[in-house]
Amino acid sequence: MHSPSPIQSPRFGRTAAIAAAILASVAVFQLGAVTVAFCKKSPRSLAENGDDFPHPPPLKIDVSKIVADSPPPENPGALLVDPLLPTREERSPGPRPLLPHAEPLPLPPEATTEPPGSPPPRPTPVPLSVFTPKPDPRYGELVEQGKLLRNSGDTAAALVKFREAVIIEPGNPLAIAEMAFTFEKMSLLDKAAEQWKRIFIMGERAGVFYGMAKGKLESAMLDTMRTVGGAGPSNGNVLALGPVALADDPDPSSAKRFALAVPIRARAAEAVAVNEMKVFVLFYERVNGKDIAKTIADVGNRWTSAPVDWKDGDTETLEVSYDLSTQQARTEKRDYYGYIVRLYYRGELQDTKAEPAGLSQKFPASPTLSE
Secondary structure (H helix, E strand, O other): OOOOOOOOOOOOOHHHHHHHHHHHHHHHHHHHHHHHHHHHOOHHHHHHHOOOOOOOOOOOOOHHHHHHHOOOOOOHHHHHOOOOOOOOOOOOOOOOOOOOOOOOOOOOOOOOOOOOOOOOOOOOOOOHHHOOOOOOHHHHHHHHHHHHHHHOOOHHHHHHHHHHHHHHOOOOHHHHHHHHHHHHHOOOHHHHHHHHHHHHHHHHHHOHHHHHHHHHHHHHHHHHHHHHHHOOOOOOOOEEEOOOEEEEOOOOOEEEEEEEEEEEEEOOOOOOOHHHEEEEEEEEEEEOOOEEEEOOOEEEEEEOOOOOOOOOOOEEEEEEEEEEEHHHHHHOOEEEEEEEEEEEEOOEEEEEEEEOOHHHHHOOOOOEOOO
16 A cells, blocks of 8 residues: 655645746736837927937038147147157067168269260370389499590500490390490491391391491491402402391200301302302310310301392391300310301302401401412
8 A cells, every 4th residue: 555755746726836937927917018108209299208318410610710720730740759659668569670781781882974086095004104114223324434435545444344234134225335435436337237137137126226327237237248249359259147136045944055157248240159168167165264265065057048149139138056065065074265257269268257356366367269
């Protein structure tokens, strides 16, 4: 048999439920009535009751008058600041951005206004003294001393001074020309011609001395031609020697090396039998600083043009080479001294030249050749 639970559910009365429903209906009705009444009220009644105000019409503002009546701002820069931006104090501090290092841009070259058709600007000239070596002051002193000695009559001492000057500046023609003048004063015309020949070989770089040397050599050549041309058939001189020129040809392996140009002139309108002509070129050296002996150097010769027949002119040139090696010079203590040139035709002595001139006296030539 089922026993009843000791806890029973509470029960509400019917009267209480009806009363609650009636109260809810009344509340809903009142809320609807208030809503309808609020919606039916006019704007005017609202204004009268103070609930709302109508919007007034917009005012007209005369901007030009305000601007005219207002004073200028004390700080014009402030007008450029946007008022909506936060101030410096309001901005949140943050890391400053790293800006790239700005290199200064090179300035463009200034444009120069030049009239059309004008020539381009000339480069700045560089003084010639920058590239020209300074002359040795001793050179001028030696030349002046030599001239004073020559004028006083001491030609030998003058030649010593001129030779010392040539050693200092071999390419300067001044001292060489003074040597030529000194030889002319000593009546050593052959030696003077050799000095003029040295200047003539320098060419135009010798300046005024080049023209002087050219004139001297041409004059000597004309004198030789007159001597050869004036010889009568009775003496048998058909050939003669022109001015002999020595041109150095230095070589590291040689103590002395040069070429000797020997011009041979023929009398005009005279046929020369080449096989009956003989030319002797003899070189001499100083041995042990005192004795004069014939050379042991290598000697060669050649004609500068072929054939040798004097048909294309009155001069044919024989070139003789001289080469004394350094070993030969040291072994026997030899050094070059001079030369002798002898010209024979049909066994008869035609002409002779020597440098130095004393060699002709030390080693005289035979007037005839023995068979």
